[in-house]
Amino acid sequence: MRYDKPKVVSIKKIIEENSRVKSFLFDLEIQAKPGQFVMVWIPGYDEKPFGVILKDGAGLMITVAAVGRSTKALHQMKAGNLIGIRGAYGSHFHLPSEAKSIALVAGGYGMVPLAYLAQEARKKNINVELFLGARTQKELLFASWMKEIGVKLHLSTDDGSVGHHGFVTEPFAEYVKNKQTDQVYVVGPEIMEYKVAQICYKKQVPFEVSVERYMKCGLGICGQCCVDNTGWRMCVEGPIINGEDLKKIIEFGKYHRTASGKVEYFPWVKKTKN
Ligand SMILES: Cc1cc2nc3c(=O)[nH]c(=O)nc-3n(C[C@H](O)[C@H](O)[C@H](O)COP(=O)(O)OP(=O)(O)OC[C@H]3O[C@@H](n4cnc5c(N)ncnc54)[C@H](O)[C@@H]3O)c2cc1C
Ligand code: FES
Known part of the structure; x- marks a missing residue:
């Protein structure tokens, strides 16, 4: 309902x-x-x-x-x-019917939708490799729940308190170099999602990403969450977008709109411009 x-x-x-x-x-x-x-x-x-x-x-x-x-x-x-x-x-993730192994890349509260996806994938006996990153060990969300349901964990922390010392994108890039994965799912800060998208395009691995934009009505009426150049509403056509469609969203990884509709470039884009 x-x-x-x-x-x-x-x-x-x-x-x-x-x-x-x-x-x-x-x-x-x-x-x-x-x-x-x-x-x-x-x-x-x-x-x-x-x-x-x-x-x-x-x-x-x-x-x-x-x-x-x-x-x-x-x-x-x-x-x-x-x-x-x-x-x-909003839109949702898709598990390919023939999928045997999938990889999830999560940063911060991005783990929320991915934990639910992992639960559903494990019920179908799909192997789930989870690349989970946070600032510290204590901030790694749902690690014990995921372990209990048989998800394989690849942890990363910014302070090195557990797992890989550095960004979660690094062990993920190593993994897709050597291992077969049917589909990748990524949710986290947009810079992290952008890096994962580039890795997936290079390795030609299909992926889905959550593109989060400021939301007001949440059900497609106000136009607040539309993205350039498609005009897709991230509360209806998104937030889950596949890698091919993502190529049409020119603002992805570059800018978003604030509550007033003003375009705001992400800090890393400003840095490269200056
Ligand atoms: C599809 C989607 C799913 C989300 N899922 C989660 C989740 O599972 N857990 C979680 O902790 N957070 C989630 N968020 C983010 C959450 O909505 C914001 O953190 C929250 O709205 C902040 O409100 P605030 O008043 O506390 O902070 P504010 O000080 O108002 O805002 C802090 C930051 O939160 C973001 N934000 C604020 N209002 C909105 C809004 N209406 N729509 C989108 N972003 C906003 C902006 O980036 C802002 O800079 C999700 C956002 C989207 C779009
Ligand atoms: S939040 Fe109103 S159209 Fe998406």
């Missing part, structure tokens, strides 16, 4: 994943595929998009990093408090 008006639900349980990230669980029947998102109304603040997980045995879960006003307010809420949920919305 999809909800186009906010469905008021109480928070069933809150899990502190690390000092910046909490998961919120709800009793709500909803249909959602890996890669889709819900719009969450945080009373007194705003409505914001978050990736969905339908976790086996736990139900609907969102996992939120406290980065600004609304997400910090959400982190202050307690079990039993009420919030509003609409959705699920």
Whole structure:
């Protein structure tokens, strides 16, 4: 079932994943595929998009990093408090019917949609190689859950506290040089997604990526999340885009639009221009 008006639900349980990230669980029947998102109304603040997980045995879960006003307010809420949920919305990941082995590349809360995808892939007995990166060991999301369901972990941390000391893209590039993979899925900061896309184009490996843009209505009406030059709405035609279609989104890896619609170049693009 999809909800186009906010469905008021109480928070069933809150899990502190690390000092910046909490998961919120709800009793709500909803249909959602890996890669889709819900719009969450945080009373007194705003409505914001978050990736969905339908976790086996736990139900609907969102996992939120406290980065600004609304997400910090959400982190202050307690079990039993009420919030509003609409959705699920957007495009979703596809698992090729013949897939034997897939690779996931995740950075930060990008692990949210990929954890749900990994769960579904393991149910189909698909081998899942997960390249998971974070600043420190404590910030690696869902590593023990993934291990439990038989996902093969390739960890990277910026401070070297565990796994590869450096960017997650480095062990991933080594992996695709030597190993066969049917499809790659990537979600994380856009610079990371851009690098993975370049590696996949070079090695001719099919991939899907989540292209996140500022969202207001979340269901295709306001035009806030349209991308150049296609005009595709990232809340309807996206956020999950395949590698071939991604070539048509000229702003990918270069710029995005702020809440007011102003074009804002990513910091790494400015640096190369100066
Ligand atoms: C499809 C999609 C899925 C997402 N999934 C998750 C998730 O699973 N977990 C998670 O922690 N975060 C997720 N986000 C990001 C999350 O929506 C923002 O972190 C949140 O909206 C920040 O709100 P704020 O008021 O706390 O911060 P603000 O201070 O308002 O913003 C901080 C930053 O968050 C981003 N942001 C703010 N508002 C929006 C918006 N309406 N739409 C898109 N980006 C916004 C902007 O980049 C902004 O610079 C997702 C975003 C999108 C588009
Ligand atoms: S957020 Fe309104 S069209 Fe996508």
